[in-house]
Amino acid sequence: MALSEIGKERRESTHRPKEGSLRPFYKCIMSLWILIHSIIDCIIDVFCSFFYDDSKRTQIPGVKESFLMESAVSLAERIRHKEVSAEEVVQGFINRIHEVNSLINSVVDERFEAALQEARDVDAFLASTKLTAEELKLQKPFLGVPFTTKDSTAVQGMRQTLGLVSRQNVKAAEDADVVILLKKAGGILIAVTNIPEYNLWCESRNNVYGQTLNPYNTTRTVGGSSGGEASIIATSGSPMGIGTDIGGSIRMPAFYCGIFGHKPTTGLISTKGLSKRTGQEENTMVTAGPLCRYAQDLLPFLQVMVGNNISKLKLNAEVSLKDIQFFYMEKSGDLRSSSVCEEMRLALRRAVSHFQDISKSPVQKVKFSDMRYSFKLWRYWMTREPFDLAKELADGKGTVSVWKELLRKLLGQSDFTFASIMNLVNRYVLPQENSEWAESTTERLLSEILEKLGDNGVLLYPSHPFPAVYHYSSLLRPYNFGYWAVFNVLKLPVTQVPMGLNKDGLPLGIQVVAAPYNDHLCIAVARELQKAFGGWGPPFPV
Numbered sequence: 001m002a003l004s005e006i007g008k009e010r011r012e013s014t015h016r017p018k019e020g021s022l023r024p025f026y027k028c029i030m031s032l033w034i035l036i037h038s039i040i041d042c043i044i045d046v047f048c049s050f051f052y053d054d055s056k057r058t059q060i061p062g063v064k065e066s067f068l069m070e071s072a073v074s075l076a077e078r079i080r081h082k083e084v085s086a087e088e089v090v091q092g093f094i095n096r097i098h099e100v101n102s103l104i105n106s107v108v109d110e111r112f113e114a115a116l117q118e119a120r121d122v123d124a125f126l127a128s129t130k131l132t133a134e135e136l137k138l139q140k141p142f143l144g145v146p147f148t149t150k151d152s153t154a155v156q157g158m159r160q161t162l163g164l165v166s167r168q169n170v171k172a173a174e175d176a177d178v179v180i181l182l183k184k185a186g187g188i189l190i191a192v193t194n195i196p197e198y199n200l201w202c203e204s205r206n207n208v209y210g211q212t213l214n215p216y217n218t219t220r221t222v223g224g225s226s227g228g229e230a231s232i233i234a235t236s237g238s239p240m241g242i243g244t245d246i247g248g249s250i251r252m253p254a255f256y257c258g259i260f261g262h263k264p265t266t267g268l269i270s271t272k273g274l275s276k277r278t279g280q281e282e283n284t285m286v287t288a289g290p291l292c293r294y295a296q297d298l299l300p301f302l303q304v305m306v307g308n309n310i311s312k313l314k315l316n317a318e319v320s321l322k323d324i325q326f327f328y329m330e331k332s333g334d335l336r337s338s339s340v341c342e343e344m345r346l347a348l349r350r351a352v353s354h355f356q357d358i359s360k361s362p363v364q365k366v367k368f369s370d371m372r373y374s375f376k377l378w379r380y381w382m383t384r385e386p387f388d389l390a391k392e393l394a395d396g397k398g399t400v401s402v403w404k405e406l407l408r409k410l411l412g413q414s415d416f417t418f419a420s421i422m423n424l425v426n427r428y429v430l431p432q433e434n435s436e437w438a439e440s441t442t443e444r445l446l447s448e449i450l451e452k453l454g455d456n457g458v459l460l461y462p463s464h465p466f467p468a469v470y471h472y473s474s475l476l477r478p479y480n481f482g483y484w485a486v487f488n489v490l491k492l493p494v495t496q497v498p499m500g501l502n503k504d505g506l507p508l509g510i511q512v513v514a515a516p517y518n519d520h521l522c523i524a525v526a527r528e529l530q531k532a533f534g535g536w537g538p539p540f541p542v
């Protein structure tokens with residue numbers, strides 16, 4: 001029996017509509033819960049708005065060099081043609097980091113001197129090489145272009161603290177595989193950026209470097225875990241950065257900071273050097289992926305990151321948008337997460353109606369009812385990841401004890417963030433998900449989605465219930481990131497696309513999802529949305 005048929009059969013047997021007189025009762029209770037939940041959300045936000053105030057903060061200044069506003073591919077093009085030197089470009093981004101970093105706290109370690117030397121070497125090479133610009137583009141597509149990566153991704157000689165106090169002086173011995181690939185493509189690493197403790201929270205805050213602030217409004221979070229990356233890129237302190245995503249860690253910060261982020265089909269990019277991974281672990285949900293301000297950077301950047309696995313993708317295939325079958329879903333249906341707010345729903349609808357005009361076939365609204373288990377499924381699959389949180393937090397020196405650490409935290413004696421303590425309680429104290437249920441539900445949801453998407457379908461999905469939230473408020477709403485995490489469970493490729501700013505000046509956005517290995521469809525749709533709705537809108541005057 002084909003996978004899709006198995007899915008269908010299960011669906012029929014387990015999703016029989018509730019019959020009889022109880023149905024209106026359930027509906028009523030559910031509506032009441034959604035109402036209460038919305039009221040609680042409202043109270044949290046009103047409370048935070050009294051508490052947080054950034055009216056006296058310094059506005060992020062405009063850029064001094066116009067090339068700081070260019071895409072990575074355009075910078076590469078101009079460096080190749082010697083219209084601007086690599087040294088000027090690298091120096092420009094370094095100056096920009098000096099200008100903005102005290103306002104947002106994104107960059108946590110740097111190698112500015114070494115990067116400038118590498119840039120001068122690139123300029124000397126360009127002055128003497130016999131290669132044509134076309135040949136250079138093929139061999140070294142990002143020659144001379146600066147880039148950044150997160151603290152947790154190994155870069156030889158740079159700090160790799162993972163946000164743990166016990167590792168505050170640890171430096172990586174060698175480059176992660178993705179860093180090697182980007183350097184081979186000509187990229188020049190300038191700095192590494194902030195993350196949550198052990199990458200496991202939806203805010204980039206730790207006890208080594210503190211908290212990263214959102215450039216659109218410093219009272220809001222940048223998300224996590226690639227939060228330092230997304231915020232420094234959004235403020236034009238870096239043209240491109242390597243993110244990693246195990247539960248939304250590329251897409252969430254990209255969304256909160258109004259830039260593009262792509263979580264590739266899982267399993268194509270080497271994980272060696274991503275936190276403490278050796279690259280040999282099997283079946284992980286994590287994947288590295290690109291973060292950038294411009295949709296046109298996504299494809300060449302991804303092309304570099306997948307290395308030899310490029311043949312598994314169809315990155316150079318011509319995509320005809322009118323032949324794509326579009327689907328959309330307006331909410332996950334997970335009753336633990338907040339309701340998708342009006343402006344986020346409108347952002348999705350704007351994309352839907354845009355493709356309604358372009359696509360030959362009508363855009364279809366769909367409902368995958370198992371999406372309501374997004375959080376539970378992710379929670380289960382996290383227990384199958386090849387690491388033991390209590391050991392990892394102790395950094396190889398024994399095991400962190402949940403209760404002892406909780407007590408220490410309450411007494412103000414803990415080295416760990418509250419988020420890590422919550423993660424420990426969630427992992428070792430609360431009841432775990434039923435594995436049989438979780439695995440069969442995952443399989444059913446995946447086969448339902450694949451059946452719909454086929455080889456030419458794209459799903460438009462909300463990024464999150466609302467735009468960038470206040471610092472710490474995620475601790476009160478820990479389920480909302482299920483909107484991102486479900487696609488780690490399903491290992492599907494997803495592009496996070498900015499869709500303009502709301503009335504408070506915070507970025508809106510949507511997720512664009514496709515079947516495995518159809519990353520090129522997500523990216524083609526992202527490019528079209530950028531053309532139609534403007535893409536990244538800078539958090540500073542231009």
Ligand SMILES: *[C@@H]1O[C@H](CO)[C@@H](O)[C@H](O)[C@H]1NC(C)=O
Pocket residue numbers: 049052053054055216217218219504505
């Ligand atoms: C940031 O948000 C706060 C609280 O909502 C608001 O008072 C402030 O005006 C916002 N700042 C900017 C620069 O928009």
Ligand SMILES: *[C@@H]1O[C@H](CO)[C@@H](O)[C@H](O)[C@H]1NC(C)=O
Pocket residue numbers: 267268269270271279305306307308309
């Ligand atoms: C290709 O993918 C495999 C897993 O599917 C991975 O182990 C390998 O490192 C990847 N190769 C490169 C060059 O990234």
